[in-house]
Amino acid sequence: MSKNGSPFKITRYISIVKKEIIQIKRDPGSLAIALVLPVVLLFLLGYAVSSEVENIEMAVWDQNQTSASRDLIKSFENSHYFTYHVNAVSYQEIEGMLDRGEVSMALVIPKSYSNNLTKDTASIQILIDGSNPTISKTALSNSKLIAQDKSIKLQMEQLNQLGAGEMVQPIKGESRVLYNPNMEVMKFNIPALIGLIMQEVILILTAFSLVREKEKGTMEQLIVTPIKSSELILGKLTPYVGIGLFSFLFVLVTAIGWFEVSIEGSMTLLLVLSMLFLVTTLAMGILVSTLAKNQLQAMYMAFAIILPSVILSGFVFPREPMPYIIQILGGFIPLTYYLEILRGIFLKGVGIQELWTQTIILSIFTILLCVATILRFKKNLE
Template sequence: MIRLKALLVKEFLQMKRDKAVIAMMLFLPVVQLLLFGFAINTDVKHLPTIVYDQCLQQDSRDLLDSFTASGYFDIKDIAGNFEEVDEAVDAGREKVGIIIPPDFASNIKHGRSAEVQVIVDASDSMTASSAINAAQIIGQLKSQELMGKKYRQLTGEKYITPYDIRIRPWYNSDFVTAYYMVPGILGIVLTMTMVMITSMAIVRERETGTLEQLLVTPMKSYELMLGKIIPYIFVGYIQAAVALSAGILVFDLPVRGSLSLLFLLTTPFIVASLALGILISTIAKTQMQAMQMSFFVLLPSVLLSGFMFPREAMPTLFYYLGDILPATFYMEIMRGIILKGIGIQYLWTQAAALGVFIIGVFTISLVKFSKKIT
């Protein structure tokens, strides 16, 4: 009994010393609850939409009003030709493209089936499913409005669907789940391993007593951090190559874009993840704290980056929180190159965002590290 009491006292004292870790463990369920409760929504609405209306009459405007009123489509741009629609969807600025032909109103007036083409970015299968279902329902409802006596007389009692909504899912027309998930999994694996490895780098040196030995050398702070980062860049490349090869061989993952560009843009993502781990390492006092803080990065990366749940369905606050995560930009890079086959002209903004993230986080890490050693 005495030994048990002594052990309990020892553990409580240890918990007191590790109060930061205990606080994180208590706070983590609250973060999970908020993220799952508010940010996760599979009913995707307000999809950015571009319209190419060649009819420009009241019938086409009424149809577009129905799309907007549904709450699933937000018309952001008006295109002047097909190429503008293609470019907007390829770049990821718009998730849906609606093309109305010039004879749309004439077909409605004379009792003929009026075709409308709806292009959907199916690289995100959940978003695409919501868009397709909503477009089909809108077409059915608008058709029912015209299926009155006058329209039946025009068609000679023959059943013709007035609004013929032609869905064109691009990039993943068969909605193969692996095509959507595998690129995302690669980003999450790299985030998890790179952040966790480097988050304990400086802390481990401090706990083993070797940090002081490094500090007495002529080595500068940024050289020490670069020395901790550079070797793991090659580890990240190996991980990416192995995971991508497995995706191609096992899941028949199509790589429609440039592999060299993919690996080139993987570099800033790996460095950004390593820099984030170094920042954690300069803040944490123990390896346990570093590991707990790493989970605070991993969880939002899974939930807010668009890996599993579409970002378009998230509340505004959580949507912009996702914009500060390196994984968010890498998801767009991976799916853009692998599924869409797009080039650097559409992905330079994501690469630039990762570059800004690296500079900002690395600078903060240097300042924090300098304060700790002075």
């Protein structure tokens, strides 16, 4: 066994790297996880994860049955937020469909709708299933906008008929959306998905590394060698850096080619900072591997890291509205800063000047995790 004061030797480090490469080749399942699973997850989550609500099923009870009421219904249909699901004939039928979840919204047009349009104000009723806040908020806001837009158009028609001329709005707002002009959700989600998927796959893959040595009994062979902890940890880390980089490039090409997500910033900067995040995640996985006694424990620990990352990093929910203490907890997650890097380079085209804070924090995470892993590892069978 080596003495604690023996220097780091590159030959021993290279030997561990070669040994780990041979072990990876003998385990094609792990290699498939690293190369195939990220792309599969990108396709599944790329189409499944979306905060944009469209095609809300809508029931209509049209008691008026006039061209005016049909024109109002057409206004709802023409928007991509609502889909005309079924005609209803009573409140009981509408309530039944809402109870069963067949529709999320109902539009009720009274008998006096067309007559009231020419006199004063015509009322309509909108019933919304509020059990799902995301859908209900979208349905409520857009139904109000459609009704308001329809009201303005009718007022303009009435003024034109009276010869009053065109109605002039006292305030005219001119807006311009930067970075993502069409506000496409896919362009916002795909870069973040790349970071999330790479963390999940690489973390799980490396979390089993040292545990596998213990369970297969090969740890005893390492104990009687002069290999130092730093040589073993770095030697095991190196092959997975290459695998992680290749997997990242594979996912990146898929995102650009299939999902048509463009990179507005520097590709070189993206690769460099992605490499930094990969090393951070690999070090985290190796640390889990040193803490776990078996592969089941390693899996539980890995998921204990992954699940908070999904919620607190800003991937699903924006971090700004979160309570301050929750924002602080999210600051201890490396994925939080990598998502800011990805979205900054993909969407805004920013450079290192705008991302130096995230880069420094990720570098600190990498150093601390590598040091903690080396200190934690002991060449014995505890």
